[in-house]
Amino acid sequence: MSENKTDNKSLFFRSLEDKALWVREETLNIHRIAQQTRLASSLSAVEIFVVLYYGGLLKFDPSDVLWEGRDRFIISKGHGSISLYPILADVGYFDRQELSRVCTDESLLGGIPDAIIPGYETMNGSLGHGLGVACGIAIALKRMKSDKKVFVLLGDGELYEGSVWEAAMFAGEHKLDNLIAIVDNNRICMLDYCSKILNMEPLEDKFRVQRWQVDRVDGHNVGMLHSALTRLKDDTGGRPKVLIADTVKGRGVPSLETDSLSHIKSLKPEEIDRIIAGMKS
Amino acid sequence: MTEIKTMRDVFIEGVYRRMFGDDRIFFLSADFGSPKLDKLREDFSDRFINVGIAEQNLVNVATGLALEGFTVYAYAIAPFLTMRAYEQIRNNLSLLSQTRQVNVNVIGVGAGLSYDVSGPTHHCLEDIIIMRALPNMHVFSPSDWRLTEKFVDYSVTVKKPKYLRFDAKPLPAIYKETADIDLRKGFCEIAGGEKVCLVSTGFMTHKALNVAQRLKGEGINVGLIDVFLLKPLDEDRFFETVKKYELLISLEEAFVNKGGLDGLVSSIVGNRGSRIRLKRMGLKDEYSFSQGSRDYLHRLNALDEESLIGNIREGLRS
Structure with a gap:
């Protein structure tokens, strides 16, 4: 019985890994036609999106995007969420055809996703807004006695915005234990490694001191992400929660993984073909 | 002689009365008060939040509440609220309200030169200009407390983001009554x-x-x-x-x-x-x-x- 459970679990995680591979490929395909998209930032968040949407952590209904029973997911680092496009199409928020016309005239999907796209709750083009808005939603859900949760995805570079810490203090003070932040800690801003700009480490302490519960995992390990997020989601201990997901900017593209300027780098179509071929081999 | 009143007290009194019959109202302040607010925050402690001196978070938290259908008042000193939190107002109220309903009433106290001796940081001479620039925003600049009182109903029923520009000083009424004012x-x-x-x-x-x-x-x-x-x-x-x-x-x-x-x-x-x-x-x-x-x-x-x-x-x- 126990062996079966283990087998089922590894099969489940294997399926999430397969999804992550597919999402990376689709993200690269989008970038092929929309060179303006922030590829490296989007690739670091792939497993986070996959675990939330395919791992049973988020409750959502694409046929009723504002369904009251949904968990709210605020993607505060909007520019780095092009990898969510294929997932939203796959689960039914919009037609898959949209993926082949990103950033073209009259397309639904642009270079930076915003609230006009089904599945996105807020405006995400400017950093530092999502956590505060999520705090307001979390207060509202508590007021309405809803058991739904508010997830927020933040970038580590985004943590330089002062408004993030106004919200972090607020969430701790108001004991918003229905709020789960995820930091896509890919360690690189636009121009350099964060450690060389303003080193935020130890990041856990910055949240703990604001009365947050903190966990930290490898942000590309779907099993670890899934169990940490499940634990945090179920916890109702009177504290907001943050998962620091250590990731690699440009994950899956060797030339980006080691480039401090990966944020602004684009790939030529032939490079994309080569990388996708490598992924499949 | 008409009674002299502050716009903020009259408005807050009106919101306070409304809150008894409407449990979908939240009042948020960036650590800014008013005599009438004392009663509101005591009687509705579950729907009054002092976010601290943090205007950006004031607008962001207000946005989140409004996205869930609440009518929200975000109350602070006018120049700080409109200019420190301008991008929050632009992105999360003006812009977002084009796709989602966002009924946030941004209340700035200290219009124009009403904080005269506090100097240029407290003078608010730009707010009309920058708030008018924002699509979807309603900009209310009353001359007296009777118009302000009448605006309470508008603030609840018109489900749009709004900027309310209140004078800081007690002023007499200009209008004898406002029933016929549209x-x-x-x-x-x-x-x-x-x-x-x-x-x-x-x-x-x-x-x-x-x-x-x-x-x-x-x-x-x-x-x-x-x-x-x-x-x-x-x-x-x-x-x-x-x-x-x-x-x-x-x-x-x-x-x-x-x-x-x-x-x-x-x-x-x-x-x-x-x-x-x-x-x-x-x-x-x-x-x-x-x-x-x-x-x-x-x-x-x-x-x-x-x-x-x-x-x-x-x-x-x-």
Whole structure:
């Protein structure tokens, strides 16, 4: 019985890994036609999106995007969420055809996703807004006695915005234990490694001191992400929660993984073909 | 003598009464108070939140609550709220309200020079200009507490983001009653005139009223229009009202020539090909470190009654 459970679990995680591979490929395909998209930032968040949407952590209904029973997911680092496009199409928020016309005239999907796209709750083009808005939603859900949760995805570079810490203090003070932040800690801003700009480490302490519960995992390990997020989601201990997901900017593209300027780098179509071929081999 | 009241107390009292029958109202403050707020925060401690001195978070938390269907008031000192949190207002209220319902009422106290002796950081001379620039925002700039009281209902029923620009000082009422005033029209012709019409907003309507009354004693009939909803304003009805005049004098405690009330009047008249002249009275393009009362600051900036009367006489001669 126990062996079966283990087998089922590894099969489940294997399926999430397969999804992550597919999402990376689709993200690269989008970038092929929309060179303006922030590829490296989007690739670091792939497993986070996959675990939330395919791992049973988020409750959502694409046929009723504002369904009251949904968990709210605020993607505060909007520019780095092009990898969510294929997932939203796959689960039914919009037609898959949209993926082949990103950033073209009259397309639904642009270079930076915003609230006009089904599945996105807020405006995400400017950093530092999502956590505060999520705090307001979390207060509202508590007021309405809803058991739904508010997830927020933040970038580590985004943590330089002062408004993030106004919200972090607020969430701790108001004991918003229905709020789960995820930091896509890919360690690189636009121009350099964060450690060389303003080193935020130890990041856990910055949240703990604001009365947050903190966990930290490898942000590309779907099993670890899934169990940490499940634990945090179920916890109702009177504290907001943050998962620091250590990731690699440009994950899956060797030339980006080691480039401090990966944020602004684009790939030529032939490079994309080569990388996708490598992924499949 | 009409009763003297602050706009904020009258408005908060109205919201307070409304909260008894409407449990979908939240009142948020960036650590800014008012005598009437004390009662609200005591009786509705579960729906009053002091976010601390954090205007950006004030607007963001208000946005989140509004996205879940609540009517929200976000209350702070006008220049700090409108300018420190401008991008929050732009992205999360103005922009987001184009796709989602966001009923956040941003209340800024300290319009114009009402915090006179507190100096240029507290003077709020840009808010009309920058708030008018935002699509989907409604901009309310009342001249008295009776209009302010009437706006409580509008703030709940019109499910749009709004900026409410309140004077900080206690002021007498201008309107005896407001039952017949249509807030959605955006203005009221307080007095009809012959050649010249003063077009004012906020505190300056009090000055304009004094000036019009003084001139009336001399047999000069000057028109007076109080613009209280700068956005959206019923522009056609406004033009119908002003087209009989030769000269309009816009009057505001704000920088001029930057798109405030003067810009609004100018575009309404200009877009209709009218030749009505416009004289713009307000603050010139510099900050003032001069210390003194509001009246003193007005004298320095030619916004005192004598200067106004001088401008009107000049207009009548030309």
